[in-house]
Amino acid sequence: MSDIIRLSAAALADRLAAGDISSVEATQAHLDRIAAVDGDIHAFLHVNEKALDAAADIDRRRAAGEQLGTLAGVPLAIKDVLVTTDMPSTSGSKILEGYLSPFDATVVARSRAAGMVPLGKTNMDEFAMGSSTEHSAYGPTHNPWDLERIPGGSGGGSAAAVAAFEAPLALGSDTGGSIRQPAHVTGTVGMKPTYGGVSRYGAIALASSLDQVGPVTRTVLDAGLLHDVIGGHDPHDSTSLTDAWPSFAAAAREGATGEVLKGLKIGVVTELPDSGFQPGVAASFRDALDRLQAHGAEIVEISAPHFEYGVAAYYLILPAEASSNLAKFDSVRFGMRVDVAGGTVEDVMAATRDVGFGEEVKRRVILGTYALSAGYYDAYYGSAQKVRTLIQRDFDTAFGQVDVIATPSAPTTAFKIGEKIDDPLQMYLNDLTTIPANLAGVPGISIPSGLADDDGLPVGIQFLAPARADARLYRVGAATEALLVDAWGGPLLDRAPVLNERSRTMQEGSR
Amino acid sequence: MSEITPELVRHLGVLARIQLSDAEVERLTGQLDVIVDNIAKVSQVATPDVPATSHPIALENVFRPDEIGQTLTHEQALSNAPDAADGRFRVTAILGEEQ
């Protein structure tokens, strides 16, 4: 395996800037890795045929002395929920098979402008509905730690791609944990920014009031670097914040010194019972907290009495908004059309949506239609919006007492593919700890906390901060990461099983 | 118990323009019944004194100046159309009337 692909994005960027490695070499190394392992992982739905051209262009510009962005020349995997002009964007659905967008998502345009090289589009649960990537219309993605297990979801493709060293960085989207929960089960880093901190323009909407685009990486610093590229105000997204954001990469670098832990107040939610978590997950979480405490952090018990209503509120708000957002897939302007002999346009629309949507999508669209329909609105959607207020108040109270809140990123480690697919309710409970951040709009980051002692699979610790305090998460996340990696004697991913490389086309270790 | 019935699911399918088979209606009825029983608990704490939150981060008056910006070319607009004629999107006969 080429050592180029094992470099962090920050290290790769340094080598590119120094001229040690060209972007073409770096891109080729990742394309080779994809060719070698993606048959087993299935992280990618589409590999960019023009990646090497984009890389060569960056190399030319660098050679010409052009001032390039920090991540210029670094390859990037893009979750298929983000529309791209040069690659199909399907959001994991058959109904959008082959769809070519006439515009780039803002985060994609910004990545390109920063000189990053799009490697391809990554697999996901259809329309980001799921926690396992089993609901992709194009087949499941496999967890690089155990190919029989799920890589999390909905952004399992992006997480698996970075965990399998197929890409140093990826873009994800997080509606109820779709960046953080895959990070948890793949031993990677996932950051959901403050709602409005990163543009949603060009992200195929699932639930507009919950969706947020963010970085999927192997290190906290890499996440900060990517966040610096994609973040900031976008006039195309009315909900985009106009705040002047600090450099998140700088925050991560500052955090890595560990200073931030001295006197840091970390809240632990009393209402999240240990019993709800797999023992190995709970143990890893406690262990991480102990280490943080040993380095000067103070662990404070806080109460968030309404978090337990979060999942219920989420599974009303999400389907409701999704049922409306997905109405545009009607076979008229784009996407699949199923013809019905002698049928009216109504018949054609209904047949197309029956064939084009997968089971989970239909389930949620029907549920959302119900939640919004006359006579049920107040009891369901209206009440769920009130629960949002209550959860925001819980956060406000908590952040009056602590700097960050910590939770396990998810209740269990990666489960087996197929294990929960017939039990939607069990599947929904997976998002228990990640959902409150989406409902309240606050930022959250998941970083590896270790391996569960009961099954040897990765576990993540999630930190939550007040809205707009994303930089605090980079500081605390980087400090925790430095502490743990030091204790482990190397990154957690070093302990992942070696993947079987099927076809090697590139010269090994060219440098 | 919630009030999810096959008739309701079928009606929701019409509203959502999804042609559900009988088997799908049956399966969804059972699943939605369980899910709705679990999510209905939001009404326990959603008392009248609690205001609803539609947007996680409160903003207001986000506007765009009335200036013409970038538009799609005619070709771009029609590039993904399943069917088109005379520069327009083509659909089969419409049954219902306009709203």
Next chain:
Amino acid sequence: MAAALMDFDKALELYEPVLGFEVHVELNTKTKMFSAAPNSFGREPNTDLAPVDLGLPGSMPVVNEQAVRYSISLGLALGCSIAASSRFARKNYFYPDLGKNYQISQYDEPIAYEGQVEVELADGTLVQIPIERAHMEEDAGKLTHVGGAAGRIQGAAYSLVDYNRAGVPLVEIVTKPIFGAEHGAPELAAAYVRTIRDIVLSLGISDARMERGNLRCDANVSLRPRGQEKLGTRTETKNVNSMRSVERAVRYEIRRQAAILAAGGTITQETRHWHEDTGVTSPGRPKSDADDYRYFPEPDLLPVVPAPELIEQLRAALPEPPATRRRRLKAEWGFTDLEFQDIANGGVLAEVEQTIAAGAAPTAARKWWTGEIARLANAADRETSELVEPAAVAELQKLVDAGTLTDKLARQVLEGMVAGEGTPQEIVDARGLAVVSDDGALIAAIDEALAAQPDVLAKIRDGKVQAAGAVIGAVMKAMRGQADAARVRELILERAAQ
């Protein structure tokens, strides 16, 4: 499809009509409500589109600030309160002319609510129309039905969709139920729409051309038996796209419903479609459970919270209310009650005002709009106000004032204007209609005529000046009417004296 109808007076004897209107006004902003694509009319299909107008995946709406200001101004002109906080909502329903299969509209928090509009009837009666709300929303695309009879939806083989109109800013004005219109109900309907048109024109926020759909009226009609408290079942008649049609449609619905009720039948709550050609309404979709629009707050947009200073600024800039304006103009122009009612009832007040503003004398402007233009409109079965532009009428009158055109020639030029042949001057040039002011040509014609009628010449020379009439006729005929008769007369007397 012709339904049984009851005599109108008989219907009014038995039932009290209750009216309600939903008027949609297209705003004339430069761009759409939620996108920076041009707000255009008549362009090539599917050319003025931004991603959100087609509902493309990943697209998002952003509110046009000017549309909000226009909406507030309109709300104020309708005497409404402006909401301290207003928000957008999604109205969910599937229809191929909707790019997203939901319309962004307003539901529980409209921008303006609780107003009142004063409407004047032909006899000068003032009626107060209670306004429930005015809300902002977006227009839908345009469907063309192909393969059916006369482009009707029924029986069409397929339909074509042009989304250029999708996203054009609309304000929907909804009245409360209107009682007490009685026999004047049909007239009140037209007068109400005319008043809304006058208001939006005076605000300059809409082109308000009904034939282009800038202004569209849905008329709600219900009847209740005399003495009954409870309101009857209403129908909503759509597609009524001229003031004349609004009047006719309301009259038709009153007569149709009365016939059904008198025969012991019940009225179906439904939307009905007005057919301009046959003058009847026909049933659309019945209102049923299927009309479950699943409104919810639009998560992609944020509340509109107009600053009190902005509201006051817009209030201060409001034009005067129509009734006040009518009183003022009547005095300014010096018309009698009758003369002024001609203008008001003809629905051409704004046109007369604009024609005068463009330089024509009040009497001339009134004469054009209530005379020849109204006659041509009537003959063509079109709205008088939509036939020609006021500025062009003023230009035409200028040519008359300058002696370039006689009244008779001017009428010919007007016909050319209606036919779209160009500006008055262009038509004069193209048709060669100008009065011959070259005395040389006139004298040649006069000499010829006098030579042909020596007896007449003798009479004139004898002092029988009125005999000149016969020569004038011959000269005018020779000049094909393009001469000023007074000048011809002058010249005849001159030549005869020589």
